[in-house]
Amino acid sequence: MLVKLFGAAVQGINATLITIEVNCSRGIRFFLVGLPDTSVKESHERIVSALEVNGLKFPRHQIVINMSPADIRKEGSAYDLPLAVGILAASGTISPDKLSDYVMMGELSLDGSILPLRGALSIAIMAKENGFKGFILPAANAEEAAVVEGLDVYGVDNIRDVADFFNGEKKLKPTVVDVRNIFSEGRTSFESDFSDVKGQENVKRALEVAAAGGHNIIMIGPPGSGKSMMAKRMPSILPPFTLEEALETTRIHSVAGQTGLHRSLMMQRPFRAPHHTISDVAMVGGGSYPQPGEISLAHNGVLFLDELPEFNRNVLEVMRQPLEDRKITISRARFSVDYPASFMLVAAMNPCPCGFHNHPEKECVCPPGAVQRYLNKISGPLLDRIDLQVEIVPVPFDKISDSRPAEHSADIRQRVVKAREIQMQRFRGMHGIYCNAQMSGKMLHKYVSPDSTGLKLLKTAMERLALSARAYDRILKVSRTIADLEGSEQIKPAHLAEAINYRNLDRDSWAR
Secondary structure (H helix, E strand, C coil): CEEEEEEEEEECCEEEEEEEEEEEECCCCEEEECCECHHHHCHHHHHHHHHHHCCCCCCCCEEEEEEECCCCCECCHHHHHHHHHHHHHHCCCCCCCCHHHEEECCEECCCCEEECCCCHHHHHHHHHHCCCCEEEEEHHHHHHHCCCCCCEEEEECEHHHHHHHHCCCCCCCCCCCCHHHHHHHHCCCCCCCHHHCCCCHHHHHHHHHHHHHCCCEEEECCCCCCHHHHHHCHHHHCCCCCHHHHHHHHHHHHHCCCCCCCCCCCCCCCEECCCCCCCHHHHHEECCCCEECHHHHCCCCEEEECCHHHCCHHHHHCCHHHHHHCEEEEECCCCEEEEECCCEEEEEECCCCCCCCCCCCCCCCCCCCHHHHHHCCCCHHHHHCCCEEEECCCCCHHHHCCCCCCCCHHHHHHHHHHHHHHHHHHCCCCCCCCCHHHCCHHHHHHHCCCCHHHHHHHHHHHHHCCCCCCHHHHHHHHHHHHHHHCCCCCCCHHHHHHHHHCEHHHCCCCCC
């Protein structure tokens, strides 16, 4: 008997419908076609064991399985469940009447238990778009897939449960998740808070400006000055997730297998902090079977690169295009996939190899030229994409010993959210533009127009501080954000002065 049922292949963050045809006829051979990889071909042994342990006989007939479309490579062990169910239906062990209503995916253990899979949310979205009634998958992934409304999601633990369900001997209870209730509760609770940071008011202000405008920022300071501590608190002042952003970010983490079991949606913006030994493929994504890299896992969140000059130069250079395009395209001979990569870059570095250049108390012991060579490890084009460059000095004792709490992250976040709302109104109707950092040169002329006093100040700063020409646009973008934080439509000289102060590394005298 010939039966048809349905699974899915995940490419990028999207899922493609896979039709599985199983024909059981006279003979003793087993054929699996349709461009399966090695792990799919190995499903035969897992299926045989799972069925026998659960009292379901593997048919002693010739079995031919076709997975179409045949030009898409089928990867991974998650096809075990639909293949097993198809074999049982083709041999007459279970009824095939309801198979066409469901998408099924899941890896089988030798005892018949169903193990977790990757990309459950993407598959559930695809199933809903294609009009399927339900999605049968491992119980550990059920809450993740259940965020898709209008689709019955059945989490199962064993192959026997699925067989009994199709035979009408057992009813499965669909998983129900109150997405909006769960989502509203977890968006603004953070373990780390800016109230823990003593002193460093100027750096906190710079981080607030960066968060308000979506700007990239680099902090330069000696060891122990609080760079990493403040960077880790950055998500606590960013605007809370919208439901659309949460779904998109969860899909990326689901495909990478990093959502965690028995979880529905990601509630907070991601914070990724890869070690400086990371490879370029791990950073941007790729591999023989492409997977999202750190820049995609940081989508809609923060990518923190500590000790920036210690990263391999190739790793930093491959980030240049994603920083501009906010996506990464990974191409292979047969296909290409796009991963979103709209992240906020927060970097930190020591000012020199010994770490004490420009330190108010300790003397730098680096030889002549060492500071400039250290800074030259970071290319000009990469620095060009970092809007705020802030120098940090150690916190004095009277600030460290002060027992009074500093300003809380919630208070800073309120100001950031108000500034972002102004920007959303400003860029309404412009696709892909939602914050000041994304403005083009044409948009700068439209939305950033300093008065004559401001232009004179900017000209003086460019000449006296030896600022580079590339700093001009960055200063204007940052000044627009500072004005938004104050609720001012006009760019005032004070806004420009503060923005100019955030260009430390552009000064010719900094490394001397």
